[in-house]
Amino acid sequence: MNVMIVDDEEMIRRGLNKILSNMDLGITVIGSYGNGLDAWTHISMLEDGDLDVLITDIKMPMMDGLKLVEKVKGKPISTIVLSGFSEFEYARKALRHGVMDYLLKPVDKSSLHELLLKVKQEKDEAPRPAEIEQDHSAVAQVRAILESEYRSCLDMEALAGHVGMSANYLSRLFKHATGETITDYLIAVRIHKAKQFLVDHPHMKNYEIAQLVGYSDPVYFNKLFKKTVGVTPKEFRSQGG
Numbered sequence: 001m002n003v004m005i006v007d008d009e010e011m012i013r014r015g016l017n018k019i020l021s022n023m024d025l026g027i028t029v030i031g032s033y034g035n036g037l038d039a040w041t042h043i044s045m046l047e048d049g050d051l052d053v054l055i056t057d058i059k060m061p062m063m064d065g066l067k068l069v070e071k072v073k074g075k076p077i078s079t080i081v082l083s084g085f086s087e088f089e090y091a092r093k094a095l096r097h098g099v100m101d102y103l104l105k106p107v108d109k110s111s112l113h114e115l116l117l118k119v120k121q122e123k124d125e126a127p128r129p130a131e132i133e134q135d136h137s138a139v140a141q142v143r144a145i146l147e148s149e150y151r152s153c154l155d156m157e158a159l160a161g162h163v164g165m166s167a168n169y170l171s172r173l174f175k176h177a178t179g180e181t182i183t184d185y186l187i188a189v190r191i192h193k194a195k196q197f198l199v200d201h202p203h204m205k206n207y208e209i210a211q212l213v214g215y216s217d218p219v220y221f222n223k224l225f226k227k228t229v230g231v232t233p234k235e236f237r238s239q240g241g
Contacts, residue, residue: 001120002050004031006039006068007057007082012105016055019109025120036063040071053119054079069099078119082107138163138170139177143185150189151214156182190214191228194221198237206233 005016013032020027030051033039040063043051054077058065069079081102101115141163146154159182160167174182190213197209210221226232231239 001025001027001052001116001123002030003027003053003055003116004033004039004043004051005029005055006033006036006060006065007055008034008060009057010034012057012082012107016107019107019112020116023113023116025113025116027116035060036065036068038062040068043072043075043077048076051075051077052123053077053116055082056080057082078122080112080115135173135177138165139174142170142174142182143178146182146186147189150186150193151212153214154186186214187224187228191225194225194233195229195236198233199240202237209233 003020005013005020007013007016013034017029017032020029031039031042033042036056039054039056043054054068054072056065056068056079058081065081069081072079078100081099082105083102084105100119103111103115142159145159145162156167156171160170163170165173171182174180174185178185180188194209194213197204197212201209206222207218210216210218213221215221215224222232225236229236
């Protein structure tokens with residue numbers, strides 16, 4: 001976990017560096033600066049993910065901590081503000097800029113450790129870009145299968161196996177990505193296809209259309225169609241679609 005320290009008092013910077021080096025969180029201090037401007041110059045050259053935590057004082061020369069906090073807002077960096085009792089109002093302003101938390105000076109080691117542990121846990125639990133891309137790909141694959149093989153009896157376990165996921169995980173992922181369950185999405189695809197058949201093939205029987213869209217029971221198909229569309233297949237066809 002990469003950390004940057006920004007404080008205009010060298011003794012505080014050295015003290016924090018020593019505290020961080022003794023923590024069991026795999027911390028690397030990648031920068032230690034006496035003002036916000038030097039810190040921002042370094043941060044602006046970093047790629048997202050190169051800096052995990054920014055620990056900054058508030059009152060500093062050249063660029064104060066509030067300005068620095070405002071500049072890093074929107075970047076994937078957790079910010080901890082150091083504050084004296086007389087700077088409490090400044091700390092409250094910093095919190096409104098999305099600061100994770102603030103610590104009163106002198107810094108309490110256990111409080112700092114607790115905050116950094118929280119950052120590490122969130123970082124460890126966050127999905128990595130490769131995992132996010134894999135999830136997007138899995139949803140796209142499942143949608144393509146549902147839209148091309150809607151006539152078939154699609155099994156959840158088989159779908160999950162196709163994309164290399166558990167059925168439970170795929171179910172949650174699909175619902176999160178589309179707002180619909182896989183079952184509801186398949187029903188929507190089948191009903192859409194049925195409406196096309198009803199309009200394009202006026203002489204085709206209802207039971208034939210039901211079978212073409214994956215329903216062997218025409219009674220169930222009629223009930224599902226009316227529940228979804230608001231009218232029966234016969235009424236839909238008579239209305240011209």
